[in-house]
């Protein structure tokens with residue numbers, strides 16, 4: 001029905017999470033309606049993040065330099081590491097204002113069915129960081145999903161062996177079971193950070 005360039009745009013937009021065919025069409029027609037300048041600003045913004053944003057070489061959070069802003073910040077407490085699945089999980093925890101330590105982004109959760117094994121995540125780097133001098137606690141803030149829970153137990157086991165002096169804690173319950181961290185509200189998540197328990 002549409003000219004090939006419009007079809008192409010609709011196809012690209014429909015790849016976004018939560019965007020179905022109809023919404024993709026609406027967005028495409030919106031882009032056709034606005035000025036060239038406005039539409040191309042979006043294209044530019046996409047190009048800029050893809051060209052400038054990479055991974056922090058210490059914690060694997062998003063970073064525009066070799067270290068992310070949290071790793072660069074001397075006021076953060078290096079004695080406590082908070083382990084999350086994805087960079088997007090750092091934001092909700094930061095918003096609670098309950099955590100002043102540093103992060104470690106795994107890059108996913110263990111899921112043998114989907115072919116995600118320990119070596120596919122930043123687990124070796126976590127073990128190395130946790131065994132370093134001064135780390136006292138590792139807070140495991142993986143999602144309250146089957147794979148998130150399995151990952152938490154795996155981390156507790158491996159750190160018990162490889163970094164026995166470090167205490168491994170888990171966010172307290174109260175988070176909706178089966179849910180992703182990024183959808184938790186601040187109050188619930190803040191409470192879960194405060195009331196974390198030993199794993």
Ligand SMILES: [Zn+2]
Nearest residue numbers: 056059068071
């Ligand atoms: Zn970092």
